[in-house]
Amino acid sequence: MIERTPLLYLVHRIPFPPNKGDKVRSFNILRQLARHHRVFLGTFVDHPDDLRHVEQLSEWCEEVHVVRLSPGVSRILSLRGLLSGEALSLPYYRNAGLADWVRAVISRHGIRQAVAFSGPMAQYLDDPALQRRIIDFCDVDSAKWSQYAADRRWPMSWLYRREGARLLAFERKAAASADASLFVTEAEAGLFTRAAPEVADRVSVMQNGVDAAFFSPEQAFDNPYPAGGPILLFTGAMDYWPNVDAVVWFCAELLPRLRERHPDLRFWIVGMNPAPAVQVLAGEGVVVTGTVPDVRPYLAHADVVVAPLRIARGIQNKVLEAMAMGRPVVISSAPATGLEAVSGQDCEIAHGNDEFVSRIFALLADVALRRSMGGSARQKVLERYSWEAHLAVLERLLVDAKGVSAPNTNSRNHRS
Numbered sequence: 001m002i003e004r005t006p007l008l009y010l011v012h013r014i015p016f017p018p019n020k021g022d023k024v025r026s027f028n029i030l031r032q033l034a035r036h037h038r039v040f041l042g043t044f045v046d047h048p049d050d051l052r053h054v055e056q057l058s059e060w061c062e063e064v065h066v067v068r069l070s071p072g073v074s075r076i077l078s079l080r081g082l083l084s085g086e087a088l089s090l091p092y093y094r095n096a097g098l099a100d101w102v103r104a105v106i107s108r109h110g111i112r113q114a115v116a117f118s119g120p121m122a123q124y125l126d127d128p129a130l131q132r133r134i135i136d137f138c139d140v141d142s143a144k145w146s147q148y149a150a151d152r153r154w155p156m157s158w159l160y161r162r163e164g165a166r167l168l169a170f171e172r173k174a175a176a177s178a179d180a181s182l183f184v185t186e187a188e189a190g191l192f193t194r195a196a197p198e199v200a201d202r203v204s205v206m207q208n209g210v211d212a213a214f215f216s217p218e219q220a221f222d223n224p225y226p227a228g229g230p231i232l233l234f235t236g237a238m239d240y241w242p243n244v245d246a247v248v249w250f251c252a253e254l255l256p257r258l259r260e261r262h263p264d265l266r267f268w269i270v271g272m273n274p275a276p277a278v279q280v281l282a283g284e285g286v287v288v289t290g291t292v293p294d295v296r297p298y299l300a301h302a303d304v305v306v307a308p309l310r311i312a313r314g315i316q317n318k319v320l321e322a323m324a325m326g327r328p329v330v331i332s333s334a335p336a337t338g339l340e341a342v343s344g345q346d347c348e349i350a351h352g353n354d355e356f357v358s359r360i361f362a363l364l365a366d367v368a369l370r371r372s373m374g375g376s377a378r379q380k381v382l383e384r385y386s387w388e389a390h391l392a393v394l395e396r397l398l399v400d401a402k403g404v405s406a407p408n409t410n411s412r413n414h415r416s
Contacts, residue, residue, distance in 0.1 A: 007037035007039055007113045010121040014053065016056060020240070021318070044067050044095075093121065102124050132398060140191050148164075181203050210317070210321055214296075230262060233305045234271075238272065238274035241311070243309070250308045255286070270295060326374035328347070
């Protein structure tokens with residue numbers, strides 16, 4: 001029997017339960033790591049409801065260190081970055097207790113390998129005892145901040161532009177000190193290597209996956225929707241700005257046009273922690289649910305699932321989950337980046353307002369088309385989006401029990 005090696009796993013938000021995009025990815029990484037390693041997890045809890053899930057992490061972790069994080073207090077503390085000249089994201093996730101625990105647990109258990117999930121957690125990887133450091137950036141967060149700046153007035157436009165520039169400087173420094181940097185799509189990896197060409201040979205792609213057994217159309221779910229007209233559905237954490245922007249834009253620009261032809265059409269926004277800008281959308285033809293115990297019944301009985309994201313890039317878990325459930329999905333070009341799907345067959349990829357509306361109209365008018373596209377979407381997920389296959393990239397980048405480097409899979413052209 002091969003002895004499992006100790007490994008440090010640092011995550012900016014508790015990776016359980018997997019009920020929002022980043023936690024789906026971080027949890028599946030945890031589950032994969034636990035198969036081959038003794039995992040020592042350091043993480044933050046930014047919502048009181050998540051505290052009750054800490055004990056369950058012992059199923060995958062040998063030791064867990066949890067830091068309570070108050071978003072309001074942390075935002076204030078992050079302003080220290082204006083004095084230090086660093087990105088505000090770094091002091092937001094800086095905690096002396098976590099830093100002390102990292103040093104102690106590395107020393108106590110002879111840990112030589114570490115995985116940091118999200119860029120800011122890389123600030124804890126400077127211990128000289130570590131011989132292998134891997135950062136899962138997921139997306140290029142610095143680019144998101146720069147993109148936010150374009151839609152804001154001064155002074156927020158200045159602050160976001162500053163954050164984008166300072167965070168990119170940190171990302172480049174962290175990637176230069178790491179043995180590998182992971183991104184969710186080739187497009188994100190390419191964006192980063194163009195900004196940081198000095199680390200191009202240490203950038204890899206690790207795509208998102210989906211639990212196709214859990215998200216399966218073969219399961220029977222009661223219909224959560226009251227009787228009425230066709231249902232358009234959007235799912236996601238509704239305090240996440242790209243999701244907020246998506247539904248606000250959809251309701252303002254597209255929904256009125258859709259309801260001209262389908263006055264009884266209803267748009268359901270299903271997801272936890274709806275921001276005030278989302279809550280005010282509830283009303284004529286729009287339902288905002290907040291947290292639901294299980295998103296699958298809503299997916300199973302929706303006529304069309306929409307993903308009109310304008311800011312978030314790369315493959316979205318919400319899209320893969322809807323496809324796994326055999327639903328027809330209309331996606332804007334941003335979240336379709338990197339998605340291995342054929343538009344018009346596995347999903348609909350819309351470029352611009354008119355196309356988005358026309359694709360929805362076509363699906364609502366044709367039950368057979370919806371059924372065919374949903375079936376094709378499900379098959380695509382089964383063929384291309386297994387978590388096990390994609391996460392094998394991470395395991396190959398880690399070292400074995402004797403401390404010998406894994407085979408070189410650092411090229412961003414590597415495909416699982």
